Amino acid sequence: MATTQPLPAAPRRADFPDGFRWGCATSAYQIEGGVDADGRGESIWDRFCLASGRIRDGSSGAIACDHYHRWREDLDLARGLGLNAYRFSIAWPRVFPSGRGPAANAAGLDFYSRLVDGLLERGIEPWPTLYHWDLPQALQDRGGWHSRETVEAFADYAACVGRVLGDRVRNFTTHNEPWCSAFLGHREGSHAPGLQGWQTALQACHHILLSHGRAVEALRAEAGGARAGIALSLHPCRPATDSVADALAVERHDGLRNRWFLDPLFGRGYPADTWQRFGCNVPIVLEGDLATIAASTDFLGINYYFPERIAAAPGEDPLGVKVVEDAAVERTATGWEVEPDGLVELLDRVRRDYAPAEIYLTENGSCYEDTVEPDGSIADGERRRYLQRHLSAVRESIVRGVPLKGYFAWSLLDNFEWAEGYTRRFGLTHVDFATQQRTLKESGHWYREFLRPTTHD
Ligand code: FCB
DSSP: OOTTSOOOSSOOGGGSOTTOEEEEEOOHHHHOOOTTGGGOOOBHHHHHHHSTTSSTTSOOSSSTTOHHHHHHHHHHHHHHHTOSEEEEEOOHHHHSTTSOOSSOOHHHHHHHHHHHHHHHHTTOEEEEEEESSOOBHHHHTTTGGGSHHHHHHHHHHHHHHHHHHTTTOOEEEEEEOHHIIIIIIIIIOSSTTOOOOHHHHHHHHHHHHHHHHHHHHHHHHHSTTOEEEEEEEOOOEEESSSOHHHHHHHHHHHIIIIIHHHHHHTTSOSOHHHHHHTGGGOOOOOTTHHHHHTOOOSEEEEEOOOOEEEEEOTTSSTTOEEEEOOTTSOBOTTOOBOOHHHHHHHHHHHHHHHOOSOEEEEEEOOOOOOEEOTTSOEEOHHHHHHHHHHHHHHHHHHHTTOOEEEEEEEOSBOOOOGGGTTSOOOOSEEEETTTTEEEEOHHHHHHHHHHSOOTTO
16 A cells, blocks of 8 residues: 555554454453462462552452453454454463472463463464563562562573473563563552562562563573564653653653663663662662673564653652643543554654564553443443554554554453452453453454455455
């Protein structure tokens, strides 16, 4: 298609390249339940949910979508949608209940082996993520991500998964959103393990990035044709006003939100301006660490949800910034700004500044209240429109030359939304958590129609 032609109002699958991966994404703790099944160990999220006041509705992922027992039905749903790829995560505490070997828990590994086979039988490519926030509690008890021992434990775990699944899985993602693991978990304390300190968070962050590099090496050593990448949550950052102070604040905020991850992963080390702001809180970085973090990868995963507006806030924290809200802009039920153009801008920037060989949108989605109609159907027109508008942005980015190779909608199912419990729904499929009944929403029906091959494909 010529780049000068106007884009179609509603995206059509035929406008995307052949071989594009069309998926949905989920994560283990958010959907599996079965927390005591088959020798699974305790994770930091099991422990975090026990403390009162941590989770908005006092719930936990103990049952969640009961996917551990209903996975066949869920894979049928994925096939029914017409997906050709599915991103899920592996629960480390199922594989190593106390974090490390010597022996792996065969029953836990078998679950993922069956899941991978089930996907392949349905013509869906498995895209596992090794870490979507559920660290074995036993490792947390020995220091968690603040300790270097966890880095080596993660490399062993990656090697084990590579050995067992590497004959059937090609694309492995090491970490999901290290910003959240490090800063929500160790600075704000709103996520497990609920710690609050800049040094703790920055050290944990360094070890998470280091463990990514070690895992890439381990996966390649154990699984011949393995391709590896990481999924980052990235945000376009905008100044709250036209002032010079806010423009400078944007730079500082971007230094932690985006560059703190992209720079070292792409071989530039930590951004010097941001490093300086952290003073005595900077992490201990040993010789060779930066080279390990910069391990060459096959793809960059980007999770895109919203842009951020930044104002200068002297003395606020080491960065002297605050995130502000513009009352006039469109938002989802989580308060996140809806801005498909922000995705185009972000992808342009990542391509220009870092030139990854391949990019996958490993998450994108929206939270809205579902309306259950009298006939049982679920009207979620806002989510459908959100999906359409973001797919148009994906299309535009491809036309602009971004090497975008796949899109994973968050999420296949409504699920346990971390500190928000079950109060926030992101699924293309509605889950009635009392009965575990799944019902495809209007957005899911639209995605299915969009993905349906036509004679023009
Ligand atoms: C992302 C997380 C995912 C889910 C969505 C809504 O930050 O990776 O698990 O919570 O947000």
